[in-house]
Structure formats: structure tokens, C-alpha cells
Amino acid sequence: MKISVLVNEGPYQHQASDSAYLFCAAALAKGHEVQRVFFYNDGVNNATKYTEPPQDDRNIVARWTKMAEDHKVDMVVCVAAGLRRGLKEEVLAPGFRISGLGQLIDAGIKSERLVVFGD
């Protein structure tokens, strides 16, 4: 099945980002296609390359980057939500790209399921 995901909460502050990642990993493991993960609201903070958690904690940003690279998942950060929060090209971690909200609607149109993770 073709699946896309919307992430509306930032990393570490909220479970939503972890749940979204684990959901995507489980879907990929089952042979489904994760077409796009769209980051909106504080979810845009999942894409900052300067994220450095303590060594005994999971690295949420690096985890998304690896998923993008290993499974060709399109990781898109909303430009308007990003600009509000200081998220620009120069702070973007590998595997992410910045684009418009239209990419969320496009995911809703092209995927068979669009799954929302938020508060």
C-alpha cells in the first residue's frame, strides 16, 4: 500500500514524532511503500541538523535521515511553518527538503492512506 505520513509535533517534546517513525519503519518492514513524510507545525524541528541528543538517547533526526536514504522516502518540511521557526536550508539535515504545503495535499491525493501523528 502507498502510505504518506504527517508529523505535527517536534522531536523529544512529544511522542508523535517517535510514533510516526516507528509506524513508518513497521510499514516498510511489511513491504508497504512510504511515499512521503510531511513535517508541519513544530514537526519541522525534526529536520534540524544541529540536533544533538545525549549519547544514551535516540537520535530522532538522524533516524529520519537514514530512513530517507535507505528507503527513498521523500521527507518534506513545510516552508511557511519552517520559516516561522527558523528552519531554513542551511540548518536542514540530509535527506530532508523544504517545500510548500501543497506537497501535503499532493500526498493526500496520491497515497492510499495519509496518517496523521500529532497532539
Next chain:
Amino acid sequence: MAAKKFMLVNRKAPYGTVYALESLEVVLITAAFEQDVSVVFVDDGVYQLKKGMQTKAIATKNFSPTYRALEDYDIDKLYVEAESMAARGLSADDLVAPVQVVDSATLAGLMEQQDVVLSF
């Protein structure tokens, strides 16, 4: 390709968090993509439509006028959950835009018909 049915579900109060404002941006973009858009207000989300918002003292933009303008974007399917309104002492007269007041069972039926449900 035929338009898909998108439903935006607003669950939070208009101010205090950014969810209502950023949901409204998704509503407008969905309409710009010429999709079939419904907008739902439940729980504290019903306050998003409350008349008479004064936001100057919290230095925040008042975006109530945008709800009134939704009709201009051909977004005319606005649903407010009756139970949420009753629990908060609100009636349709308290709201800035014409809406359909529906009970939760009816709303569940509408959700069932959607292709995409986005909740904020």
C-alpha cells in the same frame, strides 16, 4: 483525476497554540488544489468560530475574518459538533460563519465518507 474528499478536523481553541491558524492554512491550500473540502469543529475547536474575538492584548493576529471568507474559496461545508457546542454553552448565533450543526453520530458518518482526514 477526480477530486478527493478532504476533511479538516479542528479540535483546539483558536489562541494559546498555533494549531488553529496552521490548520486554516491547510484548509485554504486544499481548496486551491480543487479538492472537495469539509471543515469540522469539535471539542474546544468550536471556539475557533466564536464571534467577538479580541486578540490585541495578546499581540496575536486575529484570524476570525478568514473563517467568514471561506465561502469565497468555495469552502461551504462547515460542520460543528452539537455536543461540543452544548457543553460550552454556545449556539449557532454565537458563530462568525454559517455552519451546519450536526450530532457526533452524523459527524462519524461524514468522516466515514472521506478519503483523507487531517486533524489539528
